[in-house]
Amino acid sequence: MSRPETVGTLLAAIANLVSEGLRILSFADKRQWGPDEHEQARALQEVLDEAKKDFQELSPLVNGQFHYEHDRKYDSIEELKALCSKFQLHVNTLKDWARTGGPINPVWVRETKSLQKQLHRAQCRAARRIHASEQEGTSRCLGAWLVHRVQRSWSNTTSEITDEELRRRHLQEIMACKRVGVFERFGECDIAFICNYCDGHLMWEDLDSMPAARSAPPGTVEEVSPQPQRSNTLFWQASSIARTNGQEKQIVYAPFAIANHIAPIHRDWQARIICPICEEEGCRPQDEDDDEDPYRPDGEFDDVAALQEHLEWEHPPTTVPPTAGTTAVAKDASGTNSCSVM
Ligand SMILES: [Zn+2]
Ligand SMILES: [Zn+2]
Structure with missing residues (x-):
């Protein structure tokens, strides 16, 4: 009988799949590589790097690594299991490519980036569920x-x-x-x-x-x-x-x-x-x-x-007129242009 799945075992399974994808690329004949192949390899590496960083940053917020790793909340397990299947399919695609050869499909890198986002959110949500279960009554996300x-x-x-x-x-x-x-x-x-x-x-x-x-x-x-x-x-x-x-x-x-x-x-x-x-x-x-x-x-x-x-x-702002010392609509105060509305 296999051990019950936890956030930790599923994250490890996903990390293994991504590593497998990287291995497939590393064994490919790089003399034939163009920018798409290099970008695919970079994208996979980024998935691993971010997943590791998230894991390290989120653990301390929810009472440490042990707690986070061994968490078995139903929603988190279901979400990570579904994501694991998606990563499996993605790596299978790379396997097929390695067998058949030829240039890599540049569309796949978009899939990699989308999975990276989904994994980031899945980790955030898993941590949030632990955080919520530790609070009494209503509290901030x-x-x-x-x-x-x-x-x-x-x-x-x-x-x-x-x-x-x-x-x-x-x-x-x-x-x-x-x-x-x-x-x-x-x-x-x-x-x-x-x-x-x-x-x-x-x-x-x-x-x-x-x-x-x-x-x-x-x-x-x-x-x-x-x-x-x-x-x-x-x-x-x-x-x-x-x-x-x-x-x-x-x-x-x-x-x-x-x-x-x-x-x-x-x-x-x-x-x-x-x-x-x-x-x-x-x-x-x-x-x-x-x-x-x-x-x-x-x-x-x-x-x-x-x-x-x-x-x-x-709580009307009666102490100061709304226009006093205004610094409003400093659209560039965030220092980035990454978002069209902010
Ligand atoms: Zn929230
Ligand atoms: Zn109030």
């Missing part, structure tokens, strides 16, 4: 937690934040988000963020582009806020332009929402979001008798629009 961790690292700042420091922070937040998922144009007008760790979608409706900075720098408010440690989460607004009519509008700053999302409930696709300001204040509404109070007892919001409604109502 592991992807959200990784962005939240970056924001929390600034909470001890007591000195005034310079513009340069502020830019650095915005860049750190955006880069953290991009490591966790992708921004994509959704339909004609909307922009979605899709988390690699939970597949949850966060939707911003009617947006021309995603602003890469908050509307008002935290430093501005820090001077007037009695609790400077909260200044990182207080600023939830960012200025953008509506896609439909070109009007300026205030939206929830993307990393603010991403850092606080919860994995969707089974088979749902939109991530829910918790309000971090309520969370810090102990989840108590200002006035429990107010019927119009959009505060939810469970502190969760179904989507970005519901969160924004709550923020506008409960």
